[in-house]
Amino acid sequence: MEDGKYSKELNVAVRVVHMACSLCEKVQKQLLSTNSDQVKSKDDDSLVTVADWSVQATVSWMLKKAFGSQNISIVAEEDIQTLCKSESQSLLAMVVSAVNISLAEAPRFGLHGPEKPLSASEILEAISQCNSRGGPLGQHWVLDPVDGTLGFVRGDQYAVALAMIENGEVVMGVLGCPNYSVKDDGLNKYTQENPVMSKISSGEVGCVMYTRKGSGKAWMQPLIHRDETFEWPNSAKLVQVSSVDDPTLATFCEPVEKTNSNHSFAAGVASTVGLRNKPLRVYSMVKYAAIARGEAEIYMRFARAGYKEKIWDHAAGVLLVQEAGGVVTDAGGRPLDFSRGIYLEGLDRGIIACSGIKLHDKIIGAVYASWESSNLASSQKANNSHLRIHPSFTHTLKKKEKKVCAFQIPVTKLSTRSFRFSIISMIEKPTNLKTVITL
Numbered sequence: 039m040e041d042g043k044y045s046k047e048l049n050v051a052v053r054v055v056h057m058a059c060s061l062c063e064k065v066q067k068q069l070l071s072t073n074s075d076q077v078k079s080k081d082d083d084s085l086v087t088v089a090d091w092s093v094q095a096t097v098s099w100m101l102k103k104a105f106g107s108q109n110i111s112i113v114a115e116e117d118i119q120t121l122c123k124s125e126s127q128s129l130l131a132m133v134v135s136a137v138n139i140s141l142a143e144a145p146r147f148g149l150h151g152p153e154k155p156l157s158a159s160e161i162l163e164a165i166s167q168c169n170s171r172g173g174p175l176g177q178h179w180v181l182d183p184v185d186g187t188l189g190f191v192r193g194d195q196y197a198v199a200l201a202m203i204e205n206g207e208v209v210m211g212v213l214g215c216p217n218y219s220v221k222d223d224g225l226n227k228y229t230q231e232n233p234v235m236s237k238i239s240s241g242e243v244g245c246v247m248y249t250r251k252g253s254g255k256a257w258m259q260p261l262i263h264r265d266e267t268f269e270w271p272n273s274a275k276l277v278q279v280s281s282v283d284d285p286t287l288a289t290f291c292e293p294v295e296k297t298n299s300n301h302s303f304a305a306g307v308a309s310t311v312g313l314r315n316k317p318l319r320v321y322s323m324v325k326y327a328a329i330a331r332g333e334a335e336i337y338m339r340f341a342r343a344g345y346k347e348k349i350w351d352h353a354a355g356v357l358l359v360q361e362a363g364g365v366v367t368d369a370g371g372r373p374l375d376f377s378r379g380i381y382l383e384g385l386d387r388g389i390i391a392c393s394g395i396k397l398h399d400k401i402i403g404a405v406y407a408s409w410e411s412s413n414l415a416s417s418q419k420a421n422n423s424h425l426r427i428h429p430s431f432t433h434t435l436k437k438k439e440k441k442v443c444a445f446q447i448p449v450t451k452l453s454t455r456s457f458r459f460s461i462i463s464m465i466e467k468p469t470n471l472k473t474v475i476t477l
């Protein structure tokens with residue numbers, strides 16, 4: 039790891055993510071072999087497991103140990119509501135055990151754990167202290183303890199994602215992918231058709247990827263396994279996005295579940311652009327990892343209307359793709375905004391991550407061409423209070439009082455009539471609009 043800004047933070051974060059991956063591997067193995075009661079449903083019907091809480095507690099405790107509990111703000115996914123219920127005693131006991139086993143392993147990763155095992159209340163405190171809401175000022179750690187919990191429970195891909203946001207920008211990202219082999223083409227071998235258990239027994243190792251904003255570099259390390267005689271520093275190699283910019287050769291990734299992304303809209307975009315390969319459906323932020331490693335070229339994600347993407351599902355992955363040479367924006371071509379709390383507020387329709395600008399431009403253009411006729415358009419319009427601007431057609435209008443209004447302009451193929459109707463909203467309140475564009 040190179041010296042520079044955030045080098046201490048990055049160094050600790052990488053090691054802590056290694057610890058978290060090791061924890062997850064044990065819990066996943068146990069979960070798949072014993073079918074025990076380690077999985078719960080949340081109010082929104084999504085899943086949470088012993089691993090999610092245990093990783094959050096472990097990372098929270100280790101970061102506070104390294105940087106001081108007063109100085110640290112952590113935004114993370116999980117809370118302790120379910121764990122505190124009287125019927126959750128055995129679940130809490132499993133979390134306490136997993137956390138203490140993991141913390142006891144800290145020296146293997148060149149870190150210091152606690153002198154004695156943590157109590158249940160200390161662990162609950164560590165989890166619940168990750169309740170920061172982020173925002174535009176200061177430093178905030180952002181943690182998704184297990185991203186792709188569904189994949190985790192199904193014995194498939196998942197990730198541990200830790201990032202840091204400073205003054206609203208992602209400045210550091212670490213992504214642990216325990217079932218994504220460090221070997222080339224690690225993903226294609228472990229898709230749904232190839233259960234991950236074969237990987238565990240074959241002894242192949244997953245990876246931890248990391249980067250720092252502005253470095254123009256993204257690194258990958260192999261995971262460390264218990265039986266290995268190993269001492270830090272771990273070896274790391276640089277990764278880079280793919281150089282493929284011909285759509286007919288490109289591979290696109292998308293979420294596995296239709297509820298998390300509209301597959302048919304993505305298929306329409308893919309066909310408009312001329313993508314030929316079948317979509318690679320992969321759980322979790324491993325999709326970003328695949329783009330950063332050059333094993334896929336495009337990641338499209340179009341959530342259903344009303345769903346607001348959360349910063350912990352994207353921060354680490356977005357920076358990895360960008361620093362490995364790729365481009366990530368919303369579907370209107372604008373950068374994702376990590377400065378507005380726990381949600382990616384103002385996100386325009388979806389997220390597009392690409393290995394290069396050429397493919398990215400084509401995808402954004404195809405989204406515009408397909409949008410008005412899609413079901414997604416009518417369902418999301420009601421929810422869109424913000425502006426959609428095609429990057430190449432952004433017109434700004436300076437008003438006397440120096441406020442800037444911007445209009446959505448459609449892609450070239452749309453008619454003049456649809457141009458008029460497509461001026462649908464403004465950055466400022468409608469009362470700020472004094473000039474009407476007439477064609």
Ligand SMILES: Nc1ncnc2c1ncn2[C@@H]1O[C@H](COP(=O)(O)OS(=O)(=O)O)[C@@H](OP(=O)(O)O)[C@H]1O
Pocket residue numbers: 084115182184185186187188189292293294295296297298299320321322323341342345348351
């Ligand atoms: N309805 C809906 N739409 C969009 N996104 C949603 C939705 N519900 C949940 N989530 C978040 O998606 C995270 C999992 O994303 P994946 O890309 O792994 O999806 S999939 O499982 O492959 O379908 C998942 O992250 P984890 O909870 O950490 O697994 C959620 O934060």
Ligand SMILES: [Mg+2]
Pocket residue numbers: 084085086115187
């Ligand atoms: Mg979740």
Ligand SMILES: [Mg+2]
Pocket residue numbers: 182184185186350351
């Ligand atoms: Mg997640």
Ligand SMILES: [Mg+2]
Pocket residue numbers: 090115182183184185186187
């Ligand atoms: Mg999660």
